[in-house]
Amino acid sequence: MVIEKARFWWPAAAMVLSWACGDTLASVRLQPEEPVTVHVGDMTAVQVLSDRHYFIGSAGSSLVLSKQIQQSDTTIYFYRAVGVGKQALVATPRDPGPDGCISCVTVHYFITVIE
Numbered sequence: 243m244v245i246e247k248a249r250f251w252w253p254a255a256a257m258v259l260s261w262a263c264g265d266t267l268a269s270v271r272l273q274p275e276e277p278v279t280v281h282v283g284d285m286t287a288v289q290v291l292s293d294r295h296y297f298i299g300s301a302g303s304s305l306v307l308s309k310q311i312q313q314s315d316t317t318i319y320f321y322r323a324v325g326v327g328k329q330a331l332v333a334t335p336r337d338p339g340p341d342g343c344i345s346c347v348t349v350h351y352f353i354t355v356i357e
Contacts, residue, residue: 268284268285269284269285269286269287269320270284270285270286270287271286271287271289272286272287272288272331272351272353273351274333274349274350274351275349275350275351275352276352277352277353277354278351278352278353278354279353279354279355279356280323280353280354280355280356281323281355281356281357282323282324282325282326282355282356282357283322283323284322284323284355285308285320285321285322285323286305286320286321286322286323286353287318287319287320287321288318288319288321288331288333288351289316289317289318289319290316290317290319290333290349291315291316291317292312292315292316292317293315294335294336294337295335295336295337296317296333296334296335296336297333297334297335297336298319298331298332298333299331299332299333299334300329300330300331300332301329301330301332302327302328302329302330303324303325303327303329304323304324304325304326304327304328304329304353304355305321305322305323305324305329305331305353305355306321306322306324307319307320307321308320308321308322323353323355324355325355326355326356326357327354327355328352328353328354328355329352329353329354329355330350330351330352330353331350331351331353332348332349332350332351333348333349333350333351334347334348334349335347335348
């Protein structure tokens, strides 16, 4: 009886683990200022330097923040595409650039989500 239960739970555990890891393995890494097209259900990733303390603003409702992870000196924001449409993400660091310039240090990401 115990062996039969173990045979059932191992595949189930493996499937859950693959779903949990799948978000980070199967994501499209967004590049600043480069438009990208993804499908509903896809994961996207924005990677920024942690020491700049970026704030990620959003215009649109096609992407939803799924999770945020820290890897050494990098912060990665994962977004899931949940609806068709256009989305813009704006990454602004805490500290302005030279002469207090905000726009010269702000980074934009442009995403189109399709079916």
